[in-house]
Amino acid sequence: MKQILLIALLGASLSASAQTTGNNPADASNAPQLLSLSYDDALQMLQRGNQSLKIADKGIETARAERDKLNALWYPSLQGAGTYVHMSEKIEVKQPLSQFTDPAKDFVHTIIPDDQFISGILDQIGGYTLAFPLAPRNLTSIGLTAEWIVFSGGKRVRASKIGNRMIDIAQENRAQTDATQRTLLAESYYGLSLAREVVAVRRDTYNSLKLHYENALKLETAGMIDKAGRLFAQVNMDEAWRALESAQKEATVVESALRTLLNMEDTCKIEPTSPLFINATLPMKEEFVQTMRSGNYILNQLSLQQNIAKQQLRIDQSGYLPDIALFGKQTLYSHGIQNNLVPRTIIGVGFTWNLFDGLAREKRIRQSRIAEQTLALGKDKAQDDLTVGIDKLYTGLQKAQDNVRALNSTISLSEELVRIRKKSFTEGMATSTEVVDAETMLATARVARLAAYYEYDVTLMNLLALCGTPEQFKNYKK
Incomplete structure (x- = not known):
């Protein structure tokens, strides 16, 4: 026994702990x-x-x-993000002028059937292309993005x-x-x-x-x-x-x-x-x-x-x-992107549904x-x-x-x-x-x-x- x-x-x-306490040590010469x-x-x-x-x-x-x-x-959730982008070419919209000069030529011919002078000028103008720049090659953007799940x-x-x-x-x-x-x-x-x-x-x-x-x-x-x-x-x-x-x-x-x-x-x-x-x-x-x-x-x-x-x-x-979640985005700083192209403030609601x-x-x-x-x-x-x-x-x-x-x-x-x-x-x-x-x-x-x-x-x-x-x-x- x-x-x-x-x-x-x-x-x-x-199984017990072996950590000792911080008491003052006793004199070894004395009995415990x-x-x-x-x-x-x-x-x-x-x-x-x-x-x-x-x-x-x-x-x-x-x-x-x-x-x-x-x-x-x-x-x-609230997240901050910044982006710098360098593109090989700038973003622009090109529009040929022929789509405007060709109707003008038809109109002149209805008035002056044998006209050559005005038609020649319109042909020269229609050979050009009109370019509208939208964004440069270098873009910079800093903003905040918020998301709140309202139903999960x-x-x-x-x-x-x-x-x-x-x-x-x-x-x-x-x-x-x-x-x-x-x-x-x-x-x-x-x-x-x-x-x-x-x-x-x-x-x-x-x-x-x-x-x-x-x-x-x-x-x-x-x-x-x-x-x-x-x-x-x-x-x-x-x-x-x-x-x-x-x-x-x-x-x-x-x-x-x-x-x-x-x-x-x-x-x-x-x-x-x-x-x-x-x-x-x-x-x-x-x-x-x-x-x-x-x-x-x-x-x-x-x-x-x-x-x-x-x-x-x-x-x-x-x-x-x-x-289902609410989301929003606020652009704090933007360089190269016009406000009329991408708004500075966006809010909305969306859902994701895994179907398979x-x-x-x-x-x-x-x-x-x-x-x-x-x-x-x-x-x-x-x-x-x-x-x-x-x-x-x-x-x-x-x-x-x-x-x-x-x-x-x-x-x-x-x-x-x-x-x-x-x-x-x-x-x-x-x-x-x-x-x-x-x-x-x-x-x-x-x-x-x-x-x-x-x-x-x-x-x-x-x-x-x-x-x-x-x-x-x-x-x-x-």
């Missing part, structure tokens, strides 16, 4: 001060400085920025809803991160409480076996036991000392994991003041299942993703509708429908898996309660057995082996009961986190 605890706590230390820390205080420290929560907060800010970017589709088939409305759902998903992710960190805190904090309690048990066992060894020395001197009995007591006392040292080292490792999770420096020794606990009764399992269906973070995120897929489907279906795009719209609609159906199936499967998880965790809580009730009786029996065998040993009526066996059974039962308490606390936090209500842990703790 202790090895499992260490693996879990080492995993928590690897003792910091009494309750679970609620540790939770406040976690929520202030945990890097995972800060990353989740940035995710909410990113989602809000994305929502604002989608909402920008409601506003008109509902795309903007759906995009705004998608932006809101993205914020909701980010908030659910933040809540899930908070629940995960609370679970790690419960494992580390109550793991330290367990480690300290185990150290106390090992110390009591060592002191008891040490006293037993001293009694064995007296009895050996008095000739009541042989050397083997005294050596057996000494070997078990040494073994108890090694177990005490091992428990102290484990407590140091667990304390380091908690300190890393809380971003604390090695300037003080943490003393947890919130003890391990266990509840005599629990709510019905069905209550946890109902709470999970409405509060679990994964299910909530899947529901929000379903809503996003539904809005995306509506956007794809709106591709069959035209886009190679069935791309139909394929996008089908893809969106498949995505929505996949999310629905995934939500159903996740709900079934979470129900199994709740059943497993709830069974773990009941098992811990049963173990504590059974171990309470075992500890009572072991304490009485130790008392009797110690008294019998001093009177020469019991062997050293019987005393050591009784002490070992008592220590084992006490450590097992502490482990059952720890398993209950950690399992309870995991169960509440799975239901989406980790903040209810304080109510059970009371």
Whole structure:
């Protein structure tokens, strides 16, 4: 059980942030001060400085920025543009004069049939071409162009809803991160409480076996036991000392994991003041299942993703509708283009309607429908898996309660057995082996009961986190 605890706590230390705080370093020559820390205080420290929560907060800010970017589709766009053009030839209109002189010649002939003089002059004039310049070879233009989409088939409305759902998903992710960190805190904090309690048990066992060894020395001197009995007591006392040292080292490792999770420096020794606990009764399992269906973070995120897929489907279906927009253009500076040819101010309304795009719209609609159906199936499967998880965790809580009730009786029996065998040993009526066996059974039962308490606390936090209500842990703790 202790090895499992260490693996879990080492995993928590690897997933926690390793950034240190800016407190003044303590004098290395002085012993570290003792910091009494309750679970609620540790939770406040976690929520202030945990890097995972800060990353989740940035995710909410990113989602809000994305929502604002989608909402920008409601506003008109304004663009400035400038153009310089050099053409190989200037733009002009050429008109031959013959179209004017030929009717004049016909008119003169009706008056003077044999006229040659005036007709010759008109023929010479008709041979020329009249040119009207419109634009030079070099053109320059600077202006503003504005466009405002007044109808897009509902795309903007759906995009705004998608932006809101993205914020909701980010908030659910933040809540899930908070629940995960609370679970790690419960494992580390109550793991330290367990480690300290185990150290106390090992110390009591060592002191008891040490006293037993001293009694064995007296009895050996008095000739009541042989050397083997005294050596057996000494070997078990040494073994108890090694177990005490091992428990102290484990407590140091667990304390380091908690300190890393809380971003604390090695300037003080943490003393947890919130003890391990266990509840005599629990709510019905069905209550946890109902709470999970409405509060679990994964299910909530899947529901929000379903809503996003539904809005995306509506956007794809709106591709069959035209886009209508108001537009306008104002020329601020122009060189080479006359006002009577291109007006300086233009306003109007227009639409674009994609009549055929190679069935791309139909394929996008089908893809969106498949995505929505996949999310629905995934939500159903996740709900079934979470129900199994709740059943497993709830069974773990009941098992811990049963173990504590059974171990309470075992500890009572072991304490009485130790008392009797110690008294019998001093009177020469019991062997050293019987005393050591009784002490070992008592220590084992006490450590097992502490482990059952720890398993209950950690399992309870995991169960509440799975239901989406980790903040209810304080109510059970009371």
